[in-house]
Amino acid sequence: MTTTRSAAEPEVLPSDPLEKLPVVLLSLCVGLGAVLYWVPLRGVTPRDATGLGLISVLPLPTLIGAAVLTLTFVATLAQRRSSRLLLGAQVVLVVVALHTLAQIMEPMARFPTVWQHAGFIEFITRTGSIGTNLDARFSWPAFFAFVGFVAKAVGVTDLDPVFKWSPVIIQLLYLLPLAMIVRVMKANWRAKWFAVWLFPVANWVGQDYLAPQAFGYLVYLFFLAILLTWFRPAVLRTRIGGRRGKGDEPGKLYSFFFGPKTTGEEPVREVGLWERRFLVVLLVVLLLVGTAAHQLTPYLLIASSAALALVGRNELRGLPIIGGVIYLAWISFMAYGYWRYDPGGTLFAGGGNPLQTLLESTSGRIGFGDPDLGKIQRLRIVIVLVVMALTVIGLLRRRFRGIDDRVALILLIVPISSFGLQSYGGEIALRTYLFMLPGAVFLAAYAFYPDPKPVPVVRSAPRRQRLRRWGPTLMASTFAVLLMGGFLVVRYGNEAFEQVRPGELRALDAMLDDAKGKPITLVWVSGEVVTEPAAASATPQGPWGYRNFESFSYTATHFAQEPYRTGLLQTPPVAPTKQEARDRRPNVAEIISAMQEEPGSYLYSSRMNDTYQVLNFGLAPDWNQRLVGEVKASGKFKEVYAGPDASVYKLVEQVGEPAERPTPTGLIVGISNWTPAGLIYLPVLIGVLTARELRRIRLSPDQWTRLRPYTVVAFPLFVGFVAIVVERFLTLKGTQ
Known part of the structure; x- marks a missing residue:
């Protein structure tokens, strides 16, 4: 009997039984790498770590396991198709492996600073107040108060496990906004996954413990993710202008830098008006939360949104102004207890001299102590230089392909301006590198995988095409293994004196x-x-x-x-x-x-x-x-x-009684002649500026002239508010 099939009915081809074999083998390699990494750590203690840190006591099988996990990930990128489940599992596994290494060997939460933060939380929870005269960090108490409130609300009295395991939890939370940013970038799946993998491996800075800076960084990433996902202009353009060559045609150099390019971002995701309104309010809330939690975060929020607006990748042009008003208000009113004695010496310590600040934060941290500790400091500098070199290579490779990666470039270069603020206790270089990572990991991934679409993989291809496939894999493997090794050295390089x-x-x-x-x-x-x-x-x-x-x-x-x-x-x-x-x-x-x-x-x-x-x-x-x-x-x-x-x-013989300590002062706002007016101007100004942005999202760019009534109302409020801030600094400085 003969059966007939409709011409429209697709022909079902027999599946290749060996098609899934590479994924199975790679999964087994992941399991092998995990076993080699963790099992030998039983019984290992960092108690005898030398100036090289934790790497001096890690067993060789653990290092081999880290290399196996790294090579397996890059091998997964070399497959013909994207195995999302396997790639995602590998990223999570790498985060857990790298950021729990010390925790599983040490009985207490690492970093002594964690325990000072525990003291802030305990003080706020016990007294219901803050002590601005006890420590400068009490002038940004939102994070400590939030943790204390949540702990008390759920009945948790022992926060030690939270302190201990917070680094890995925070690192996993970082992946959520990073995944949103990944969807914005116009790149092939290999570049995107490699960028996601690079983020936790290149993040050796160690600012992911339970701290305001870790929370502020999470706020920063979510702020960028929302802004880039829903508030880029619907029509993206590249700049056309500048010096041209002979005749009517632009010169080659001009064309390379300023000529028409394909945008490096995907089209903006469309949502309804009410959703966009909610997201605008959420961005303002993130500005408020970031400002109340940490000193450096609000500056980066403001600078990044302003730079993105300047290059045409942020349609909420008034958002930086809202952030600036909130930041000025917090410094002037809420942080008065911090700057009242010496505004210049506190707010701008080390500021105004970026080169000196850079040197103090890098080579200035290499002392005359243990030579091994000096090697750790130098290796950190080398890693940063290598990552930055790859970002330049990635940017140029994409540029040669006619792609304009201005979002990644802005995310990379804006944090550098932090060097003009203050030295941040000699740590401003570490914080700057941390905030550069969201842009750096994408441009570094483009150094190996620059094409916006995946390079086709065929079983039999000319030598040149095979080289185009395996060349990036070999180079990415080399870099990834070296970076993984560098992370294990520099991240835990101070473990000899950072374990509690x-x-x-x-x-x-x-x-x-x-x-x-x-x-x-x-x-x-x-x-x-x-x-x-x-x-x-x-x-x-x-x-x-x-x-x-x-x-x-x-x-x-x-x-x-x-x-x-x-x-x-x-x-x-x-x-x-x-x-x-x-x-x-x-x-x-x-x-x-x-x-x-x-x-x-x-x-x-x-x-x-x-x-x-x-x-x-x-x-x-x-x-x-x-x-x-x-x-x-x-x-x-x-x-x-x-x-x-x-x-x-x-x-044995102690004469006299201890002198009484100053009573914790709590929140001090400071009252000047104009302060009451400032407290009235501030909410009205923020409300008008927010309403202005809510109105903006309903208009097309050629209709933005309709925002003038909001501008007319906001401008005198803004001028008056700035005048009040200046008056407070001039009249309240040096007061007790």
Whole structure:
């Protein structure tokens, strides 16, 4: 019997039984890499980490496992079709592997700064107020208050697990807005997935712990994702103009830089008017939240939205103005307790000299301590330079293909302007690199996969086409393995003095128990050679202030300063020799003198601070053991706490009572003659500017003249508000 088939009916071809074999093999390689990575870590402790950090104690199979995971991902990119499930699983696995490495080996949350933030949260939760006179970070308390509120609302009293595992959770949350930004870029699936993979691997900065900067960065990414997804102009254009060549045709150089190009972004996603209104309000809310949570984030929100508007990739042209008003208002009113004594020295410390700030944040962080620690600092600089070089290559390769990647370029270069603000405690280079990553990872991926559409893969092809397929894979594999290795070295390069041990917390608890509610002066020993007293470390390396933050003050006693200070002040600076640094010793008599001047003093010694001084200032490895021996032998001290990781001593004979600490001041707004008017102008101005943008999204660009009534109302309000801010700075500075 013969059956007939309609001509319109498609012919069903038999499936190739080997078609899914590569995906199966790659999945097995992923499993093998995970086993090699994690299983050997059982029993490994970072306690004996050297100046090279965690890499000095990692077993070889773990490093091989990391290489297998990396190569498997790039091999997945080389497949004929995109295996989204496998690629997504690999990205998540890499995030978990890299950002839980220290957590699974250490009993406590890493980074001593986490425990200061725990102190802020505990203080706000316990008192219901803030202490702007206790720490500058209380002037941006939104994040701490939010965490404390949520913890109290759900009945959680022990936040230690949250502190410990927050880095990996935050890194996974970063992927959500990044996925939205990925959909904006006009690139082939290999470039997009490689950019997503690069983001967590290139993010070695270590700002993903439970901190305002991590939360602010998440706000920044969501802000960009919403802005780029729904508020780019519907018609994207490239600039045409500039110097032309002979005749009517533009010159080659002109055409390369300014000639007509294909936009590097996909068409804007269309949504309804009410959805766009909601998104505009959400963007304003993100500006408010970002400003209240962290100092640096609002500047990047404002600068990025302004730059995108300038290059025609943001139709909400008034959004930067709204952000600027909110930022000025917060600085002037809510952060008054931070700047009131010295506005120039607080708000603009180190600002106005970008080159000096850059040098202090990079090469200036390489000290005269342990050589291995210096290698870590240099490797960080090398990684940044390599990533930046790849961004240039990627930008040029796309440009040669006639693609205008102005969004990625703006996201890359705008954060560089942060160097003109302030030094941010010498960390502005780290923060700048972090904010450059959303643009950098795309341009770096384009260095290997520049074509907007995937290169076709055929089983039998000429040599040139095979090279075009496998060449990028080989180069991407080399770069990815090196970057993975670099991450494991530099991310955990300071682990010797960044791991927090339970005994260090118990030592602080012992001080609080012994003081019985009285103020505490924590005396600690520093090996720093102080060349600028204002920049000297005021607190030890450790989890100080993790509870009862307001009870503590800190006094540093230093090793011998001369002739080393004189040498460092010379041009060029002359650092102590290795032997001179090792021969330096603390003076017990000076410690006793400092403690006698401050009744209620306790000498605090910890393994973290001990290791920090050794690696950063080249001290003898046994300096702290000798000091503790001299303290015990002096007969002047009484032991309050002693353990393998920390010890606490107080004087046997302490004369007088501890001086009372200043009462936490809470929120201080500061009242000038014009302040009441400013508090009225501010909400009205923000409301008018927001209404202006809500009206804008209903109009086409040629109808924006209809926004003039909003501008007429907003302009005098804006001028008046700026005048009030200036008046406050002039009249309230230096007030008590």
